[in-house]
Amino acid sequence: MTTTAFSLSTPLNPAALQRLLPALVLADSVRFPTGSERLECRSESDDTRKRLAAQLDQLGVSWDSRVLPVMGVGDPSSLYQCADAVLTLIIPPAVQLPPDLIATLAQGDVELRALRRLSPGEPGIAERELAVEFYLDDWSRCTLLRENLQNLASRWELDLTLTASDSKRPRRRLIAFDMDSTLIQCEVIDELARRAGVGEEVAEVTARAMRGELDFRESFRERMAKLRGLDAREIDEVGIHLPLMPGARALLRTLRAQGHYTAILSGGFDYFAKKVQSQIGVNEVHANHLQIIDQQLTGDVDGEIVDADRKVLLLREIAAREGIAMDDTVAVGDGANDLPMLATAGLGVAFHAKPRVRESAPCAINHGTLEALLYVLGVPR
Template sequence: MPLTKTFPAWNLEAGAYGGRRSSSYLREHQQYRPPSKPENHYGIDTVVEDLNATSITPPQQSYASFTQFNGVPSPENPPRIIDSGLNHELSHTNCAAPPGKKTSRLVATLFYKSNSPRVSNNAVPSPRKGSSPQPAASELASSDLPASMAPRSSLDTFPLEPPTSEPEPLDHLYGSYISPLCITSFLHLMSTFPVPAGSADPTSSHRCMDNPTHPRVVELVLSPAPSPDYLSLTDLRRHELIYRFELEWNVDVVLQPDTLWRRHPRLVVFDMDSTLITQEVIDLLAATISDPPDLAARVADITHRAMLGELEFDAAFRERVALLKGLPDTIFETLRPVLDVTPGVKPLIRALKRLGVKTAVLSGGFLPLTSWLAKELGIDYAHANEVIIENGRLTGEVKGLIVGKERKRDLLVEIAAKEGISHDQVVAVGDGANDLLMMDAAGLGVAWNAKPRVQMEADARLNGDTLLDLLYLFGLTREEVESLTS
């Protein structure tokens, strides 16, 4: 059977168990639990509003009006079984489409950003974490977008009027996880987008991907998806209402069409610096040079500006390499033990290999280190820049094409063609402006703790502690991830 409703909601208005929506989202998502089964532990699927003042029996119908389903479903005999506390629908919204029809479902994966909590201006203490002081500017995540700036395709398209006030964070009030009210708020938001003409009433279901009580990752399936004639998926991902929802609830929202390719990628391509590893290799190289003393700072500044997209990557890379002239070629071997692999990368590559997914690293760094790291991790393809070495020292020049944004895109296309893989089944992960063309060529481009411009333009944004979160975008649960990585 397809995905079952794991957010069972008694529709108090219509009298159908999760089949039709009422006029109240809060009431719609209240779960009825029989008195004979007291529940002392409240989790994500329990009541979100006090039931004392609410009548559980629908006004138009009651349990007595339902009979156990027998025979062929019809309006008089709905395919519903209610007997001895059992309530089961024999058909639901996630069934396959009728012959000649196509499904129109949107998958929204919500990630709670536990590594970068927002603090309320009202200083209301968290019921779980207690009060905490306002973080200093230096402590804020560098990947965060400026307040009140929704993702856009270009920095030039920002409105000229003064920005609106930043929304009040709600996670410290309703739970430092994906709470029921967070889900309800998101469903209410999505209901404001028009659906295709002639569509049935919108429905939704959800799964807690990691923890049923205090989930950090929740996957929602919305049917039908908002009308592409009104709003394309690209524009929907960058909609200001969704961005403000993310700010309010301290979450990242990833929207994907519910297709076969989402669940079965065949090639995952990674950037290396600040993606597979936490550092920038060229900055590490510059740090080994003591004369002139400001060289490391100069190289780091050029690197930062290039990653933000302020400088053309190819020219900036050649300028930085020229500053490294005279370094011994043994420096690459010296740096191997210094490389800090991003948390989650090793089990992620292991899981992808067990799934039969090809992997590649396309780096704007240096081939000796990129090839070595790819071999250590078990990555199938590795491409990077090759520096010229004479008499055992770097000449400050680069051999062949620079692996910049155009070259990364071309290499992704070449690898996919060699493996016979459709671009719809390619995922690209990066953090800098030189990764944007590569990410655009893939079926799904993922910005990993990325620079603001990349966060705005990417299909998906992940700002967590572990790159293993990527597997949740494929619809895998924590239990399945643990099976793949054990």
């Protein structure tokens, strides 16, 4: 790994920095230690440095360079210390860098102090996503740009998540997941309803509840009542064919390797949550227990319903039991009943969520797979 310092004849204005960005994101990391008249490029590839130099020439910016003896300038901890906020950019395969990213930051008078590439991808390459962290100077000014960044992400069909730099530092965390439409690609209650012959009417109520148009507890009891009399053998059939969300296995494998504690906090059913647990290795699960009498669903559940308030309580209880500070908790979900949990956690992430949840959650992943959560946590691929 080599670090090359480029001294520039003129400062890089936002337009020049945007044109330089495709070359910058190919480096392992880049720092601007004294503003826009100097940059330090850390890369294993000499081609990356040559491409950066060629782009400076095209911009008409004179430069000279030297190799720095210090090899640690790209260390993540030093990058987090130089910034108050981190903007994580996750671009799906075959999608180009947004041409107005730097201009959007400049509108809020936000300074780019460094960047680090988290993925092996390159902008526009079809096979792989590109993930980059941008280290920014002022958290308060950055938060004022949140709506503009969300609009930019929506316009270019990519993900942009903004977090305080301290949230990126590595440590053991509690990471809690909703299950239905988060870890699996369906709502189990809708699958059971289809087998009971009431699929459309239950799915409509589910959709309204997830959008926040109905009280979850009341809608849950209404939907459960429609399952009364369903043969319990249908539960096994649904459980056999649970479709995991893309990236779920790889995400949990990485989280386990890093020592994080994981939990499923679901308004669905524990039978299916335990199936998912056995497949991907979640530490513990909390969900509703279907009540079955004479091999038929009664239309009710045993025990307390796991609703939005219950999820928050469980998140706090698990964190306290595991000795994990609430600032070191992460919650991931997609529905309105997840919003209190997302707001309570140190970092709340809406995953392919309903519009209200996307707009209200601190962070949102709308285009990437579940593995994109690793990028939000600052974990390189």
